[in-house]
Amino acid sequence: MDLSIIEDDLSLVETSFQEYLASRVPLIAKIGKHILSSGGKRIRPAILLLSSRLNGYRGQRAIRMASIVEFIHTATLLHDDVVDNADIRRGTPAANTLWGSEASVLVGDFLFSKSFFLMVEDGNLKILKILAEATTRLAEGEILELVKTGDLDISDQEYMELITSKTAVLISAASQIGAVLGDAPEEIEDTMRSYGLFVGIAFQLIDDCLDYTSTHETFGKTIGTDLREGKVTFPLIVSYKKADGDEKRRIKDIILSEKISHDDFDKVQGLIEKYKGVAATMTLAREYVSKAKKCLESVPRCGERDALVDLAEYIVKRKH
Numbered sequence: 177m178d179l180s181i182i183e184d185d186l187s188l189v190e191t192s193f194q195e196y197l198a199s200r201v202p203l204i205a206k207i208g209k210h211i212l213s214s215g216g217k218r219i220r221p222a223i224l225l226l227s228s229r230l231n232g233y234r235g236q237r238a239i240r241m242a243s244i245v246e247f248i249h250t251a252t253l254l255h256d257d258v259v260d261n262a263d264i265r266r267g268t269p270a271a272n273t274l275w276g277s278e279a280s281v282l283v284g285d286f287l288f289s290k291s292f293f294l295m296v297e298d299g300n301l302k303i304l305k306i307l308a309e310a311t312t313r314l315a316e317g318e319i320l321e322l323v324k325t326g327d328l329d330i331s332d333q334e335y336m337e338l339i340t341s342k343t344a345v346l347i348s349a350a351s352q353i354g355a356v357l358g359d360a361p362e363e364i365e366d367t368m369r370s371y372g373l374f375v376g377i378a379f380q381l382i383d384d385c386l387d388y389t390s391t392h393e394t395f396g397k398t399i400g401t402d403l404r405e406g407k408v409t410f411p412l413i414v415s416y417k418k419a420d421g422d423e424k425r426r427i428k429d430i431i432l433s434e435k436i437s438h439d440d441f442d443k444v445q446g447l448i449e450k451y452k453g454v455a456a457t458m459t460l461a462r463e464y465v466s467k468a469k470k471c472l473e474s475v476p477r478c479g480e481r482d483a484l485v486d487l488a489e490y491i492v493k494r495k496h
């Protein structure tokens with residue numbers, strides 16, 4: 177992914193994290209720095225910065241907005257790792273492993289609240305509304321996922337709704353905010369929102385593949401977590417539909433069991449391979465990347481547009 181044209185702005189975003197983490201309570205900066213400096217891909221800030229430049233914005237507010245979006249994302253990760261009982265994030269121990277669930281949830285609350293404080297300070301009601309809607313939907317998505325735990329009859333539509341809410345809406349908001357900063361006409365704003373949405377859907381589809389196909393070292397998080405947590409993702413949905421009666425029963429027993437062994441995981445992985453669940457998910461992800469790229473077709477060629485195309489392509493090529 178070539179982000180050289182926004183390199184300087186991305187460094188300024190990193191610097192502003194330090195400023196925004198400042199607090200009388202040292203634990204906040206400690207946990208905040210731990211997760212923020214552990215090598216996130218900064219996809220949301222990058223999209224926001226590129227979208228704002230693409231739409232002619234050249235001021236400092238994009239730096240603040242990009243930091244806010246990453247803060248919100250970081251808050252959700254802190255909460256998500258508690259919900260998912262995750263022990264590793266970005267190749268290092270998750271905050272909940274090091275400081276416990278309570279501290280993780282509460283620092284997540286700080287980041288989330290600080291984000292809205294910074295938005296109010298900026299004073300743009302439209303951006304405030306975009307992010308308030310996005311975070312509401314995000315929480316809704318995460319709750320939908322909880323409700324659908326272990327449900328192998330989840331429909332394709334429900335799964336798509338779930339990943340759109342939990343992942344794509346925030347990426348979509350980042351992309352739209354860039355257009356808002358550039359005072360772009362309504363239809364360009366819609367185009368940028370769609371670009372982010374499609375990239376976000378592709379991103380989560382690939383994430384769900386990597387949970388079955390990657391290795392802990394490459395992915396930076398524990399493999400097989402989705403199955404262990406009873407999350408029925410697209411590779412499994414596709415494969416379960418095609419499985420015969422015996423195989424369906426086996427999958428059901430495994431997903432509903434208290435503890436999933438390595439052998440259980442291998443069995444499910446084998447069935448996903450047999451029924452090409454990962455391949456089908458990758459194909460769908462590629463379709464969304466194409467849709468994202470199509471959004472940019474009407475935009476005149478420039479470095480920012482090329483970088484956004486590159487970023488969309490990176491989503492399906494990524495290994496972590």
Ligand code: FPP
Pocket residue numbers: 251252253255256257259260262284288311314315318342343383397
């Ligand atoms: C990661 O999914 C989780 C999310 C993208 C959303 C998490 C949202 C919340 C916890 C609720 C909202 C919280 C706030 C502060 C508004 P994943 O578990 O599939 O990915 P992973 O493998 O990286 O953990």
Ligand code: MG
Pocket residue numbers: 256257260262
């Ligand atoms: Mg998780």
